[in-house]
Amino acid sequence: MTDAELVVRTRAGDPDAFGTLVARHYDACWRFAYHMLGERADAEDVVQDSFLRAYLAIGRYDERDQFRGWLxxxxxxxxRNFLTSRGRRTKRFVQDEIAIESAAAPPAAHASGMEDAAVVRALAQLDPLQREALLLKYAEELEYSEMSAMTGAGESALKMRVKRGSERLRALLADAKDRGV
Structure with a gap:
């Protein structure tokens, strides 16, 4: 059954249909949130809140959009809201490498190509907008047009974020390799 068919069934009151959508998209959402936020518990909270918001707003979903993009x-x-809120709560960064590494270590059940510890630490050091663009482009394999629809940023701005984020990521990884981390 396609996502569009499941949305129609959800709107008709079939609770199992939305459960299928959650099951289908949960891992990708969790990976993205985890890499954006760096904490398992925060990622879980944001993903659950996102699915709840999607369920409550399913009546406003436009069938012309892909469900995954809308979600x-x-x-x-x-x-973004969580990062802004976190920034208000704590106006400091963790400098302790051990704390960063333990916070960034992903659970085995949520493995993806981005789980190398050095990559996770380097991603956590990127500007959030660059990290977001890199994850959408490479981890989620989205086209710039899809990324633009999701983020509200122009395609050229997203290309620049990916370019600068990639350059910064390479530099951080090279530095980590030089330090033997």
Missing amino acids: FRILTNQC
Whole structure:
């Protein structure tokens, strides 16, 4: 059954249909949120909140959009809101490498190509907008047009974020390799 068919069934009151959508998209949402936020518990909270918001707003979903893109727009906004809120709560950065590494270590059940410890630490050091663009482009394999629809940023701005984020990521990884981390 396609996502569009499951949305129609959800709107008709079939609770199992939305459960299928959650099961289908949960891992990708969790990976994205985890890499954006760096904490398992925070990622879980944001993903659950995003699915709840999607369920409550399913009546406003436009069938011309892909469900995954619509869901990721919600998720991206929730991650941004969380990061803004976290920034207000704590105006400091963790400098302790051990603390960063333990916070960034992903659970085995949520493995993806981005789980190398050095990559996770380097991603955590990127500007959030660059990290978001890199994750959408490479981890989620989205086209710039899809990314633009999700984030509200122009395609050229997203290309620049990916370019600068990639350059910064390479530099951070080279530095980590030089330090033997």
